[in-house]
Amino acid sequence: MSSSAYLNMLNAMDDVVFDVEEALENQIGLQPLPFPGMDKTGSAVCVFFLRGTCTRGILCPLRHISGEKAVVCKHWLRGLCKKGDQCEFLHEYDMNKMPECYFFSKYNACSNKECPFRHIDPESKIKDCPWYDRGFCRHGPLCKNRHRRRVMCIAYMNGFCLEGPKCKHHHPRFELPQPDASTNLRKMLSGSIVCHHCNEVGHKLSQCPKLAAADPSLVTRIAFQGRRFDPVSLEQQRQRPLNEVTCYKCGEKGHYANKCFKGALAFLSESAQRTQEIRQREEEGQRQIALEANRRFGFRRAGEVLR
Structure with missing residues (x-):
């Protein structure tokens, strides 16, 4: 048989489909994953998921890719991504889609000669x-x-x-520029923010101009604390006068324990012992009152028989 006749015989077998090809195409014998969340980086893409007919869901051993992912997942590069197919970033090593280098973007310098991340010129952005x-x-x-x-x-x-x-010269455009997405988001968020001090819309309590004019130190303290501020409890947040403060080290009033002038052995002083005795008597009195109330109203603990 000549070579041309042999090639013609092979070309005539284009319509022949083997059983293994049909099994691979229809995913016959494909076993589901033992548990969800397993790494499927080396697996092929599920054809049925692209058609919307995959019935295995999160237990499918093939990858479910949805949408166009433009940036490689930085957690997947370290083997720490737990989202799997639900990750909005790309689980594939592609140098053209690597995330931007943090150090080069912030300090305009990167000391790692083999840095896998992209170094983008700030001027180009x-x-x-x-x-x-x-x-x-x-x-x-x-x-x-x-x-x-x-x-x-x-x-x-x-x-x-x-x-x-x-044309080598500039052709100006006279239509009004559209605001970017960040500007629209900032306007939307500023319209939903209500100041807890003046009840006006558009700024937070830490940026309230009326509060800054009243007490500038309060604004600094609120911004440093970084927690939600309630103007109703403003008097409660202020420090008590020193004549109402009792030092738990020496038992005397007029200063805090971190500024106690008696040193580390202040708890051995007579005033500290006297304060400790008073505290013990108060606790004993409260305990007696609680026992009397339990006895009067018939309350008892678990396993205790009421006499």
Whole structure:
């Protein structure tokens, strides 16, 4: 048999489908995962999931990929990602989709010569100001976007340019620029924030101008504490006067324990022992009152028989 005849015989077998090909295509004999959340990095993509007909769900041993994922998961690179197929980042080692290097983006320098993350030039991330390209930007030199000086095309300004998009001069755009998503989100959030001090919308308590004018030190203390502030309990948050403070080391009033002038052996003083005796008597009296109340109203502990 000649080679041409043999090739013709092979070409005539294009319609032949083997049983193993049909089993692989229909996922016959594919066993589900023993438990969900297992790493399926080396597995193939589930064809039935792309069609929306996969019945195995989270126990499917094949990968369920949804949407276009543009950035590699930094936790998956260290083997610590627990989301699996539900992760919104890419579980695949692709140098073109690696996340940005934190140190290079923050300090403009990275000491790791074999850094796997992308080093993006900060100048390339700055966008051109659409208002400046239109003709005027109210922010001036303080604008966060780039103000690039260009030469206007005289022919385009008069109405028509023969060069079109290939013109070496700038063709300005006169439509109003659309606000970015961060600006819209900031406006939406500022409209839902209510100050707990003046009850006005648009700012937090730590940024309230009325509170800053009344007591600037209070604003600093609130921002440092970093917790929710309640103006009703403002008097409770203030420190008590020293004449009402009792030192638990020496038992005397007028100072706190961290500023006790009697040192580490202050608990051996007579005033400390006297304070300890008074505290013990008060605790004993409260215990007697509780026992009397239990005896009067018939309360008893578990296993205790009422006599």
